Amino acid sequence: MASPLLEVEGLTVLRDNDSHLLSDLSFTLSAGEVLVLRGVSGSGKSTLLKCIAELNLYHKGKISLDGKQSREWDIPDWRIKVAYVPQRPSLLPGTPLEFLDTVRNLRARQKQKEKQKQDETHDAQLQQQTKGSDTLDPLSLAQEWGIDKTLWTREWGTLSGGESQRIALAVAVAIGGAEVLLLDEPTSALDADSSDKVERSLLEMLPPAQGQTTLHNGIRRKGTGPKALIWITHSTEQAERVGTKDLDLSRH
Numbered sequence: 001m002a003s004p005l006l007e008v009e010g011l012t013v014l015r016d017n018d019s020h021l022l023s024d025l026s027f028t029l030s031a032g033e034v035l036v037l038r039g040v041s042g043s044g045k046s047t048l049l050k051c052i053a054e055l056n057l058y059h060k061g062k063i064s065l066d067g068k069q070s071r072e073w074d075i076p077d078w079r080i081k082v083a084y085v086p087q088r089p090s091l092l093p094g095t096p097l098e099f100l101d102t103v104r105n106l107r108a109r110q111k112q113k114e115k116q117k118q119d120e121t122h123d124a125q126l127q128q129q130t131k132g133s134d135t136l137d138p139l140s141l142a143q144e145w146g147i148d149k150t151l152w153t154r155e156w157g158t159l160s161g162g163e164s165q166r167i168a169l170a171v172a173v174a175i176g177g178a179e180v181l182l183l184d185e186p187t188s189a190l191d192a193d194s195s196d197k198v199e200r201s202l203l204e205m206l207p208p209a210q211g212q213t214t215l216h217n218g219i220r221r222k223g224t225g226p227k228a229l230i231w232i233t234h235s236t237e238q239a240e241r242v243g244t245k246d247l248d249l250s251r252h
Ligand SMILES: Nc1ncnc2c1ncn2[C@@H]1O[C@H](COP(=O)(O)OP(=O)(O)OP(=O)(O)O)[C@@H](O)[C@H]1O
Pocket: 016, 021, 039, 040, 041, 042, 043, 044, 045, 046, 047, 048
């Protein structure tokens, strides 16, 4: 049988006092799936996403993408493939445009490395080819979600929670390269209309799950973005709309 896209095996995370926050947690995620992560406040949802992105230390466990364990990857490459989108990006320094530039450069270097594995073309030529090669234009995507382009040159700290949330999400989605997006309450600061648009775009970008038609909950899957999502939400209605499977950390 083919290995799942993402596999978490026996993940154990300890609190500062050595009690267990997450205990021997295992699950898999295949292409086209949306795992909804639920649980009471403090149950470890954000911690789990940060562990999967290798941003947080864990006591025990293995995390693999396409059958290859995270420790076998270069960490920056892993974090592009398994990308964490934080709940409060406004804590970042500088402006969204500066952040976009940093992420683009990181992505360009990763693509360059991937290409160098395939052939020995000259570095400068590769930089030229890879720079600015986003899957989508992040500014246009964010505009579809109601974000005026002028907001990209404002300091993060001056943007509203909902504005910075949509911008950070647009960068993560549009920059390309992510196979699994780890979404930490991606619509928690949005009004119902904006939340609807964001939900729809995220689901449209996924490929159909194995054995399913391209139509899921009335939304046509286009397969133009990440292959799968892990999505933290406190809303039962949203969990039902977006999820194809769920995991409740209150029970672990
Ligand atoms: N850097 C840290 N150092 C120490 N404790 C931490 C740290 N980050 C999180 N915790 C603690 O770990 C527990 C889980 O936090 P986490 O943010 O993962 O919960 P959550 O389920 O995402 O909560 P919420 O729904 O409120 O966002 C909490 O008790 C929190 O205080």
